[in-house]
Amino acid sequence: MEKTDEAGKGTIVLATVRGDVHDIGKNLVDIILSNNGYNVVNLGIKQPVSAILEAADEHRADVIGMSGLLVKSTVIMKENLEELNARGLAATYPVILGGAALTRAYVEQDLHEIYQGEVRYARDAFEGLRLMDALIGVKRGVPGAKLPELRPRRVRAATVEIEDRPEEGHVRSDVATDNPIPTPPFWGTRVIKGIQLKEYASWLDEGALFKGQWGLKQARTGAGPTYEELVETEGRPRLRGLLDRLQTENLLEAAVVHGYFPCVSKNDDLIILDEQGNERTRFTLPRQRRGRRLCLADFFRPEESGETDVVGFQVVTVGSRIGEATAKLFESHSYRDYLELHGLSVQLAEALAEYWHARVRAELRIAGGDPDTLDGMFRTAYQGCRYSLGYPACPNLEDRAKIAELLRPERIGVHLSEEFQLHPEQSTDAIVVHHPEASYFNAGGER
Incomplete structure (x- = not known):
């Protein structure tokens, strides 16, 4: 990225980890941090740890942020932290991790035990901003600045009971086996x-689009337009405009x-x-x-x-x-x-x-x-x-x-x-x- 921040608040290198192509969450973090004065070096998707560390060194990053959606990405993140340990870089780079497959307990308990530096979990982009503020504040000695406490597990893994399959062998469900079998139009x-x-x-699915993707919702105070009114005045007009654009530009x-x-x-x-x-x-x-x-x-x-x-x-x-x-x-x-x-x-x-x-x-x-x-x-x-x-x-x-x-x-x-x-x-x-x-x-x- 061309953006520089010589007198700015701090620099973070962001990347979706090796093997993962999902970047919407990472890009949201980029947007929020950039708009709050941070220099963000966004490396994109499928980034090996070597590329992440090269960028961190080149841009003199204060923090490394890693993202991923896949369950396998949580394993890659663990391996990346172990690589930072092996290179003696854990004390240099605090790490923020985020992604749908991660849990706070996995990051702040399991991975924290492994990593020799600071590692924290960001549930969303706004928590990422709060963590970035805290990490930079601690690094620069801002009075009162401190990292949030690590949260202990609510339930110990050892107390979870798993019912094993009975010893008599395979057990099938009660799903019917006499339903009609359709004839396909072709094989x-x-x-x-x-x-x-x-x-x-x-x-x-307008609900999934407006609420889930676009975040359209009524103000918490109850003041202002209702969700239904927002759909009519903002949601559907914007949707119609975008659909027209998709048609016109043949996208x-x-x-x-x-x-x-x-x-x-x-x-x-x-x-x-x-x-x-x-x-x-x-x-x-x-x-x-x-x-x-x-x-x-x-x-x-x-x-x-x-x-x-x-x-x-x-x-x-x-x-x-x-x-x-x-x-x-x-x-x-x-x-x-x-x-x-x-x-x-x-x-x-x-x-x-x-x-x-x-x-x-x-x-x-x-x-x-x-x-x-x-x-x-x-x-x-x-x-x-x-x-x-x-x-x-x-x-x-x-x-x-x-x-x-x-x-x-x-x-x-x-x-x-x-x-x-x-x-x-x-x-x-x-x-x-x-x-x-x-x-x-x-x-x-x-x-």
Whole structure:
């Protein structure tokens, strides 16, 4: 970055760690700190520790900030801290860590025990600002400046009881095995390109966009306009303007690759078959340790039944152009426009996935019970379910390689990173299940 801060408040080097492509949280920290007088050296995504330390030395950084969304990124952060220890740099660089997979206890207890310097957890960009203020204040000897106390664990890990599987062997859930098996319109895969915005824009979840992505909300004091009024005066007008811009500037390249494959289940495995009935690949999926003991494999016919079931897979994308446009906005410091366009791009990818899932249900002729309202659709009040990789029922991101082998999503410009992330970012994948009992559940607990 060209920005200099010779007499400024301090310098931080920010990076998304090696193997992780998610940068919205890190960029929010950049925005908040920059606007509060700090010099931010933002290295971007997939940064090895060597690059982070080179930048810290070059820019004479006061603090290092590392971010990541993936569970694996928490391991990378631990390795990075150990590398700082090994190089004798822990006393030089206090570290702020943030990301969805991190917990305060992991950072401020486990990692604090490992790191020979100061390490703190930032739940969001504003806590990052408070930590930066404290760290710089302590370093410069500001009277009264001190770091927040480390927070002890609320519950000791040793007190957590885990119910092991019974010794008598595999236990299946009570999911029905006599439901009708739909006949797919074809076997194998299909590629659909050039999907028009008007086809899937109506599936946009405005609540998730306005509240979750854009942070639209009523003032805490209760004064001023209500949320509903803000939606009408700010949310929807801005949304219409952005959608018009996407059309005018041709920033969307919506495309889908999807397919239907014969399959059976065996214990915790979903086995994908070829046309001759031989195993092609299999997904080993987690099972609940208590409650109904659900496993995603249970929604398909057991191998011993002698019947063959059908499973769908889909990968959708709105293309790379919209991501390139958001990156340019960030680089030009158009932060509000950046946040709004990025949030919209994420929700448009989700809208496309919902739209295509509805197409799949129609093709399988199980859409007769679909709700009449969009709200009902978002509550999944229909038959079947769409399970995205990385979520509780199918958390293993490495299974994306198997979906990629089946669907070959490079045909629509979607590729896997070395850490099994989809590129471009505005893309989603899913295992599509037709079973009437299919619902979202956490394999780590009860339904």
